[in-house]
Amino acid sequence: MDLSYKVKDSYAEISAAGRLNMVSAPKLREMVADIVASGSSRIVINLEETAFMDSSGLGALIGCLKAARQAGGDLRIAAVQPQVQMVLGLTSMDKVLTSYPSAAEAFGDD
């Protein structure tokens, strides 16, 4: 999985391309920890190019959500693809992780 991020005006956007599984999940956790430590706690993870996620990847998203909220911010996900949506739905985590059509819309309301 290729992970990268850019800090925008009011939030940081992480792009995650590839498979979010037990191999890449720790790298995502590290990246979010670094971003939060650098002072950005409003984070959107752009999943447009995430073709696959397993329960390890889901666990990382939940951990990252907690890290962002503990720092007073929030973590949102955007451009969710069918397999990821399926995993979110079957685990009822679609009610916990707020999903937006695009990264730009994720923090567009506040």
Place this chain on the structure above:
Amino acid sequence: MTDILARRTLRQAALPEAIEAVHTELDELWDDASFVPDMDRMTFATAVIEAASNVVQHAVPESTKPVELGVDISVTSIRLEARVSAFDAACPDPIDTDAAMPDGEAESGRGLALIRALVTTVTFKRQDGTNTWILSKSPLHD
């Protein structure tokens, strides 16, 4: 007996890299079994990766020999089956196959519940120092 139309097998050290190899085998399998509907591919592949990840993360060696991950996937016209094995592994603790999906902010513990939600049957077998999870999905969607 229904003919096997496509099959892939893999056996290698139970390390994280093995998971990428399982993904590759699954992608190649669908090339040989193009009749399998997209929804079945997606659900079955997710279950297989969950089971293989479980071996890599949790299997404990039975002796000094390291654990190996084995994956044997077969496709018939009506059924997908995967045998996901931990070779040279200790017998796992009793598994609560009816474990409910954890809720809220739990960061782990969803793997088995997710597998059960994705496939038709999940069975476990231990024989000769090998733990095998057999996942099946049938019938296939139209």
